Amino acid sequence: xxxxxxxxxxxxxxxxxxxxxxxxxxxxxxxxxxxxxxxxxxxxxxxxxxxxxxxxxxxxxxxxxxxxxxxxxxxxxxxxxxxxxxxxxxxxxxxxxxxxxxxxxxxxxxxxxxxxxxxxxxxxxxxxxxxxxxxxxxxxxxxxxxxxxxxxxxxxxxxxxxxxxxxxxxxxxxxxxxxxxxxxxxxxxxxxxxxxxxxxxxxxxxxxxxxxxxxxxxxxxxxxxxxxxxxxxxxxxxxxxxxxxxxxxxxxxxxxxxxxxxxxxxxxxxxxxxxxxxxxxxxxxxxxxxxxxxxxxxxxxxxxxxxxxxxxxxxxxxxxxxxxxxxxxxxxxxxxxxxxxxxxxxxxxxxxxxxxxxxxxxxxxxxxxxxxxxxxxxxxxxxxxxxxxxxxxxxxxxxxxxxxxxxxxxxxxxxxxxxxxxxxxxxxxxxxxxxxxxxxxxxxxxxxxxxxxxxxxxxxxxxxxxxxxxxxxxxxxxxxxxxxxxxxxxxxxxxxxxxxxxxxxxxxxxxxxxxxxxxxxxxxxxxxxxxxxxxxxxxxxxxxxxxxxxxxxxxxxxxxxx
Amino acid sequence: xxxxxxxxxxxxxxxxxxxxxxxxxxxxxxxxxxxxxxxxxxxxxxxxxxxxxxxxxxxxxxxxxxxxxxxxxxxxxxxxxxxxxxxxxxxxxxxxxxxxxxxxxxxxxxxxxxxxxxxxxxxxxxxxxxxxxxxxxxxxxxxxxxxxxxxxxxxxxxxxxxxxxxxxxxxxxxxxxxxxxxxxxxxxxxxxxxxxxxxxxxxxxxxxxxxxxxxxxxxxxxxxxxxxxxxxxxxxxxxxxxxxxxxxxxxxxxxxxxxxxxxxxxxxxxxxxxxxxxxxxxxxxxxxxxxxxxxxxxxxxxxxxx
Numbered sequence: 001x002x003x004x005x006x007x008x009x010x011x012x013x014x015x016x017x018x019x020x021x022x023x024x025x026x027x028x029x030x031x032x033x034x035x036x037x038x039x040x041x042x043x044x045x046x047x048x049x050x051x052x053x054x055x056x057x058x059x060x061x062x063x064x065x066x067x068x069x070x071x072x073x074x075x076x077x078x079x080x081x082x083x084x085x086x087x088x089x090x091x092x093x094x095x096x097x098x099x100x101x102x103x104x105x106x107x108x109x110x111x112x113x114x115x116x117x118x119x120x121x122x123x124x125x126x127x128x129x130x131x132x133x134x135x136x137x138x139x140x141x142x143x144x145x146x147x148x149x150x151x152x153x154x155x156x157x158x159x160x161x162x163x164x165x166x167x168x169x170x171x172x173x174x175x176x177x178x179x180x181x182x183x184x185x186x187x188x189x190x191x192x193x194x195x196x197x198x199x200x201x202x203x204x205x206x207x208x209x210x211x212x213x214x215x216x217x218x219x220x221x222x223x224x225x226x227x228x229x230x231x232x233x234x235x236x237x238x239x240x241x242x243x244x245x246x247x248x249x250x251x252x253x254x255x256x257x258x259x260x261x262x263x264x265x266x267x268x269x270x271x272x273x274x275x276x277x278x279x280x281x282x283x284x285x286x287x288x289x290x291x292x293x294x295x296x297x298x299x300x301x302x303x304x305x306x307x308x309x310x311x312x313x314x315x316x317x318x319x320x321x322x323x324x325x326x327x328x329x330x331x332x333x334x335x336x337x338x339x340x341x342x343x344x345x346x347x348x349x350x351x352x353x354x355x356x357x358x359x360x361x362x363x364x365x366x367x368x369x370x371x372x373x374x375x376x377x378x379x380x381x382x383x384x385x386x387x388x389x390x391x392x393x394x395x396x397x398x399x400x401x402x403x404x405x406x407x408x409x410x411x412x413x414x415x416x417x418x419x420x421x422x423x424x425x426x427x428x429x430x431x432x433x434x435x436x437x438x439x440x441x442x443x444x445x446x447x448x449x450x451x452x453x454x455x456x457x458x459x460x461x462x463x464x465x466x467x468x469x470x471x472x473x474x475x476x477x478x479x480x481x482x483x484x485x486x487x488x489x490x491x492x493x494x495x496x497x498x499x500x501x502x503x504x505x506x507x508x509x510x511x512x513x514x515x516x517x518x519x520x521x522x523x524x525x526x527x528x529x530x531x532x533x534x535x536x537x538x539x540x541x542x543x544x545x546x547x548x549x550x551x552x553x554x555x556x557x558x559x560x561x562x
Numbered sequence: 563x564x565x566x567x568x569x570x571x572x573x574x575x576x577x578x579x580x581x582x583x584x585x586x587x588x589x590x591x592x593x594x595x596x597x598x599x600x601x602x603x604x605x606x607x608x609x610x611x612x613x614x615x616x617x618x619x620x621x622x623x624x625x626x627x628x629x630x631x632x633x634x635x636x637x638x639x640x641x642x643x644x645x646x647x648x649x650x651x652x653x654x655x656x657x658x659x660x661x662x663x664x665x666x667x668x669x670x671x672x673x674x675x676x677x678x679x680x681x682x683x684x685x686x687x688x689x690x691x692x693x694x695x696x697x698x699x700x701x702x703x704x705x706x707x708x709x710x711x712x713x714x715x716x717x718x719x720x721x722x723x724x725x726x727x728x729x730x731x732x733x734x735x736x737x738x739x740x741x742x743x744x745x746x747x748x749x750x751x752x753x754x755x756x757x758x759x760x761x762x763x764x765x766x767x768x769x770x771x772x773x774x775x776x777x778x779x780x781x782x783x784x785x786x787x788x789x790x791x792x793x794x795x796x797x798x799x800x801x802x803x804x805x806x807x808x809x810x811x812x813x814x815x816x817x818x819x820x821x822x823x824x825x826x827x828x829x830x831x832x833x834x835x836x837x838x839x840x841x842x843x844x845x846x847x848x849x850x851x852x853x854x855x856x857x858x859x860x861x862x863x864x865x866x867x868x
Contacts, residue, residue, distance in 0.1 A: 265681075268623045288668045289661065301660055305708060305717055308861075316865040317858065320708045324701035324854070327663070331697025334671055338693050342678030342686075348621055412655060419716035420658035427656055427665075430642065435635040442775060446612045449775055456619040456680045456771060470678065470686020478694040482847045 003043065007134065010036045010142075017145045023072045023082040030068070030145075034061045037142060040134045041126045053125035060122040064112030071105035071153070074098065087157045099161040106153050107169070113146035116206065117176040118516045120199045124183070127198065128191035128259070132250020135191060139198040139246060140239035147205060147235060155213065156396055166213030170322060173210050176203030177329040179486075179516075185336045185479045186487060186512050188472045190249045190259045193340055194242065197285065200329060201238040205231050207326060208300050211307060211319075212393070220310055221399050222417065226406065227303030228393040229386055234296035236385075237378055241284040241293055244371035248278040251364055252344065255357040261472050263351040264344045270357045275345045277368035282337035284375045287330045290424035290431070292378035297330060298422060299386075299413075306417050332479070339475045348466040380425050383407035473510060480510070488513035567808065568651050572641050575793070579785035580604035582792065582824060589832035604785070608778050616774030619680040629676040630772070630779035636669030637786040644793045647816045648805045649723040658717040659707045659798070663700065666746075666787060670696055673780070677768035684760065688767030691843060695752060695764065698850035699745040702738055705857035709735035710799050712864045723801040731864035734856060736799045740830070741853035743791045745846070747784065750835040752846055762840060789824075796823035 013036055016029035038061070042054035076082060079090035094102070108119070115123040123143075127135050160166070180200030187193040208231020215224035251274045252267065253259050268275040284291040287298075304323035308316045349355045360368070378385065386406050394401030408414050412423030443449075458464045480489050494507040538549075584601035591598025600606075618626065640662045645652040657665075670692065677689035707717070713729040714722040745752045748765035757763055758770075769780050797804055803819025805812035841849060 266621075268625070283668075283671065286667070286671060287664060288671055289657075289664050294664055298660060298664065301704070302717070305711060308708065309712060309715060313865045316712070317861050320705060320712075320861045321858065323708060324705040324857075327704035328697065328701040330667075331693075331700035334667060335690075335693035335697050338671060338674040338678070338689060342675050342689065346623060346625065346675065346679045347681035347686075418658075418711070419718040419721050420660075421655050421718070422657045422661065423655055426653075427639070427661075430653070430656060431635050431639055434638045435631045438631055438634050438638075438779070442779070446775060450615040451774075452615055452617045453620055454617050456621055456682045457684075458682075464681065466681070468683055469681050470683050470690065475686060475690040478690060478843060481844050482694070482698070 003131070006036055006040055006043070010040060010134070010137065014141055014145055018148050021084045023075070023084065023087065025082075027065070027069065027072065030065065033142065033145065034058070034065065037126075037130075037134075037138060040130045040138075042129075043131055043134070044129065047129070050129040053122075053129040057122045057126035060112055060119070064109045064119075067105045067109030067112070068149070071102045071109065074102055074105075075157075084152075084157060087153075091158050094158075096161050099158060102158060103154060103161070103165055106150065106158075110146040110149040110153075111172070113149070114143050114202050114206075115176075115199050116172050116202060117179045117199065118520055120176065120180070121516060121521060123199055124187075124192050124195045127195035128189060132191070132246055132253060135195070135250070136243040136246030139195065140243040143198060143202060144205075144235055144239060147202070147209070151209070151396055155209075160213050160217055163214060163217040166210045166215075166217060167318075169206055169210030169213060170318075173203045173206035174322060174325050176200065176206065178203075178325065178332075181329050181332040181336060182479070182483050182486065183512075185332060185339070185476045188261050190252065190261050190264075190340065190344065191246065192259075193261075193336070194245050194249060197333070197336070198238075198242060200333065201234070201242065201285070204297065204300065204326065204329070205234045205238065207231070207322065208234060208296075208303065211300075211303050211322070212397075214315075215303075215307060216397060218311060218315075220307075221397070222404055223303060223306050223310065224397060225390055225393045225399060225401060225404055226306070226415070227300065228396065229389040229406070230296055230299035230303050232389050232392060233299060233382075233385065234293075237284070237292040237296050240371060240374045240378060241281045241291075244277060244368065244375060245281040245285065247364070247367055247371065248274050248281065251360040251368075252278075252357075255360070256351075256353045258351070258353060261340065261343045264349070264354055265347050265466060265469065266345070266349040266354060267357060268345040270354075271345075271359045273365045273368055274360055275341075277372055278341055278345065280372045280375055282341045284379070286334040286337050288334075290379045290427040292375055292382075295379055295382040295413075295422070295424060297326065300326060302415050302418060302420060306415070309418070335479070339472055343470075343472045343475065347469050350466045350469065380428060381410070382422075382424050383413050384410045386413060480512070486515065488515065564651055565653075567648070568642065568653055571646055571648070571651055572638065575641060575646055575789055576638065576782075576786055579789045580608065580782070582789055582828060583785055585825070586828045586832050586835075589829060590836055593832060593836045604781075608781065611773075611778035611781070612775055614774040616776055619682075619771055621681040622679050622771070625672070626676050626679045626771075627776075629672045630776040630783070632672045633669040633783040634779050634786075636665050637783040637790065640665045640790045641786055641793075643719065644790055644798065645719055645723050645804070646793045646797050647813060647820060648808060649797075649801060650720050650806070651808075652719055654718055654720050659711060659719050659722070659794075660704065660717055662790065662794070663703050663707070666790075667696075667700075669783065669787075673768060676772075677770075680771040682771060684763075684767045684770045688764055688770065691764040692768050694843070695745050695846055695850075698846060699742050699853070702850060702853040702857050703742045703746075705854065705861065706735040706739040706742065709857060709860035709864050712861070719798050723798045723804055724806060725801065728800055728802075729864065730868040731860045732799050734860035734863060736795050738853045738857040738860065739791070739795055739799070741849065741856070743788075743795075744831070744834070745849070746791060747788045749831060751838045751841045752849060754840050764843075792824055792827050793820075795827060796820055 013033040020026050038058045041057050042050050044050045075087050078094050079086040112119045127138050177200050180196050184193050184196035208227045212224040212228035284293040287294045301323050304319045308319040390401050414421050489512050491510045495503045496505045498504045584604045588598050588601045642653040643662050674689035674693050677685035710732050711717040714725050753764040805816035
């Protein structure tokens with residue numbers, strides 16, 4: 001019951017955040033959203049992990065809110081009102097230097113909620129600890145309210161002042177993409193893996209938005225609209241496929257009682273619906289055509305290409321590198337989801353609980369099918385959706401989008417500036433036709449196939465079982481070695497001995513060093529603790545001392561404000 | 563009118579795709595002072611595989627069964643996107659050059675899943691390595707495509723292949739795309755098609771559990787993927803001699819030029835394969851980095867207008 005109330009309150013508060021027109025009410029709604037989501041993170045409060053995740057979450061989210069409040073106060077000083085309209089009309093009178101400061105405050109404030117690197121630290125803890133349907137909404141919708149905040153306050157109200165704003169966002173976005181996906185590759189907790197991919201996808205969304213800010217400053221309105229469309233489209237798509245993936249992860253957790261993919265396996269036979277849903281989500285997030293994730297990544301690449309085409313020297317190289325790093329992210333994501341799907345759902349079960357897993361109930365299957373349909377639909381109806389998004393983007397920038405048309409007959413996307421076409425329905429049709437023709441040809445010309453069933457080839461060894469399967473750790477080993485300059489991996493080996501001479505078993509664990517935590521957060525936390533320790537000295541417990549403090553304060557006040 | 567010709571061109575290329583591998587093998591053997599098998603050997607192998615019984619592991623799921631068709635369809639879809647003999651004949655209303663990268667990723671995704679599906683450690687090892695290599699080489703592919711597209715002001719392959727002159731930066735892009743070809747078609751020094759040694763195989767490990775007809779389909783798919791990349795270099799980046807209209811003489815010249823260019827590429831690949839040793843897996847990072855730096859260089863030169 002409490003869960004349902006919190007859930008309803010959570011959804012309502014998010015709706016409030018994106019509909020209010022007054023900064024004060026916005027802040028209240030923002031706080032309600034943060035608090036309710038905190039309660040949802042610690043919903044399972046008997047777990048020590050949940051409580052710890054909750055603390056990290058609430059501290060980080062309030063640091064973010066503090067920055068947002070600071071920026072609103074500066075805006076209020078000029079506007080004299082908390083109304084968005086007043087903010088917007090007052091923004092012209094704000095001196096540029098102050099605008100830069102407001103931008104940075106807003107970027108940190110909303111960036112914390114969105115989980116851009118290096119402010120992502122709470123996200124992989126908080127999202128997996130919430131119940132799975134909440135995780136799917138937190139990852140799918142809540143972090144997008146931060147993107148809304150950025151667009152509303154930075155682009156719409158404040159107006160872009162310097163070209164470096166967009167460049168800074170692009171660089172942070174690239175960092176988020178790569179850091180998110182590399183950590184996801186190392187992660188073997190199914191829900192935390194998905195949480196890291198939220199960091200990565202926020203990066204992809206911000207690539208579109210950052211590029212559009214740069215283009216606007218370069219006076220390229222068509223490109224600005226196109227790349228903002230790409231960003232917004234990815235925002236919607238991420239909400240869909242990440243929601244689906246989190247729901248599947250929840251179904252797996254419910255059925256098997258574990259989120260560690262090293263203990264899963266073979267679930268495709270026990271849970272075919274969940275497997276199909278997870279596969280669809282994996283394909284979408286890995287940008288495989290013709291599903292929705294592919295379309296938005298393609299559009300982002302097109303935006304970068306056109307940016308490189310119409311900008312001078314240095315920016316050509318910068319945009320090309322942005323595009324290629326986006327491609328790298330895409331490749332690593334595909335690898336990560338081959339791991340996530342392959343280890344969880346294919347081959348043999350790796351633990352006992354898995355063999356007794358039951359398929360999800362009808363209500364859950366219904367949700368899967370609905371989200372799967374949306375995934376496909378948002379891929380196939382790309383041209384239609386882009387038409388709508390062009391209007392939205394034009395409104396955000398205050399541009400007239402009359403002549404901007406990126407679609408032909410709602411059937412295919414056409415980018416006139418690059419002469420490129422993309423038709424997801426045609427891809428689907430061609431693909432299905434080719435696969436069908438191949439299937440028919442093979443069966444017509446080669447006759448009925450003789451298929452024997454036998455054990456997996458075992459090199460003459462007599463019995464392969466789940467212990468000889470490839471593991472997730474092994475799967476990600478090449479990546480761990482390739483990125484060891486960033487991951488700083490270390491391992492622990494423990495020998496469990498029966499006696500001095502006989503080692504019964506080995507325990508081998510691999511860890512990665514979280515460099516942001518170690519080199520950014522840990523020093524800050526120890527500094528805060530040190531400062532607290534020092535200030536405690538003035539709180540000695542003696543009443544006379546405190547009376548003296550009061551006296552000194554009053555004297556100082558009289559002295560300064562007489 | 564264009565679409566039947568496009569389909570015909572694709573069928574023709576599909577028919578000759580295995581021959582390219584046969585030629586490369588022949589050249590390699592000749593370079594090693596051996597006679598070698600006939601250039602038609604790939605066709606004999608395919609015929610044999612189609613006639614054989616197929617063995618499927620008990621552990622396998624439907625993913626394993628559908629993968630050969632998906633991989634084949636993804637390769638053929640990619641082939642439809644590339645103009646080979648006539649610069650305006652390709653299915654460009656379906657997508658642009660960038661789509662080729664994504665469409666091939668679809669086949670690879672399923673192939674990697676199929677590798678994990680049977681529960682064999684070989685398959686998992688192959689999948690892991692294949693995804694590793696491909697994710698590192700993907701940015702290079704995108705970057706090379708960017709360079710040639712920047713020179714032509716379009717990502718549409720038809721527009722690129724009707725460019726009258728080849729810019730210097732396009733030649734660099736072709737070089738980095740050559741690196742991509744080596745990695746994507748599992749050639750030495752990244753992978754070795756000829757070995758079945760446990761420690762070194764990548765692609766072969768992934769498809770180790772396949773046999774009979776399914777294996778034949780996967781082999782055809784990789785032959786086609788190879789010709790997709792070859793055509794990218796031969797017809798899109800270096801469109802010398804490519805026909806702009808459909809007339810018998812220009813088509814003959816175009817086909818002749820295409821065959822010449824493919825043969826030259828085959829010679830390059832064979833010489834490289836014979837003269838180089840296979841790298842350790844983790845040195846593929848260096849390989850990809852060199853290719854990436856080369857493609858960045860391409861962008862820089864392209865931005866200078868060369």
